[in-house]
Amino acid sequence: xxxxxxxxxxxxxxxxxxxxxxxxxxxxxxxxxxxxxxxxxxxxxxxxxxxxxxxxxxxxxxxxxxxxxxxxxxxxxxxxxxxxxxxxxxxxxxxxxxxxxxxxxxxxxxxxxxxxxxxxxxxxxxxxxxxxxxxxxxxxxxxxx
Numbered sequence: 001x002x003x004x005x006x007x008x009x010x011x012x013x014x015x016x017x018x019x020x021x022x023x024x025x026x027x028x029x030x031x032x033x034x035x036x037x038x039x040x041x042x043x044x045x046x047x048x049x050x051x052x053x054x055x056x057x058x059x060x061x062x063x064x065x066x067x068x069x070x071x072x073x074x075x076x077x078x079x080x081x082x083x084x085x086x087x088x089x090x091x092x093x094x095x096x097x098x099x100x101x102x103x104x105x106x107x108x109x110x111x112x113x114x115x116x117x118x119x120x121x122x123x124x125x126x127x128x129x130x131x132x133x134x135x136x137x138x139x140x141x142x143x144x145x
Contacts, residue, residue: 024062024095026054029135031144033128035070037081042145043074044085051093060095064135068101068128072108075100075122083119090121101128 028050032043047063054061065074073079075098080086089096100122108116118124125131136142 023060025059026050026061027135027138027140028061028063029132029140029142030063030065031132031142032065032067032071032074033069033144035073039145040071040074040080040082044082044089046143046145047089047093047096051095062095062097062140063093064097064099064131064140066099066101066125066128066131066135067122068104072100072104075118076108077117077119080119086119086121098122099125099128099131101131102126104128 028047030043030046032040034040043065047065050061050063067074074082074086077083086098090098098119098121100118102124103126105116105118105124132142
């Protein structure tokens with residue numbers, strides 16, 4: 001009986017395939033780790049270009065933009081030069097998510113001596129690096145502008 005259950009568990013796991021947050025034809029992870037408005041803008045351009053391209057092909061793409069280290073400033077409410085654009089994109093694209101590194105946020109808050117407010121579109125993940133690894137393990141393509 002144990003062998004049969006073990007075999008069933010393996011077969012079920014193999015049929016499940018990659019676990020992705022959304023059903024889409026393609027999956028893209030974009031990485032921001034620089035506090036440079038040009039890099040941030042390029043990352044957001046990459047997001048929009050990928051979504052637009054696949055839409056023109058009649059296909060969908062799930063995109064997650066992950067920021068950590070100095071790149072976290074893309075999500076810091078009172079620092080980001082991209083706030084309006086991120087808000088607009090968050091409303092426009094339901095297949096787009098923004099992930100903010102919890103490790104970086106904790107370090108920034110400790111250094112500032114108070115909580116750091118992020119844009120409402122950003123979801124805090126425990127580790128930006130680990131999140132990028134998880135996404136790649138789930139079949140996401142990886143881009144660093």
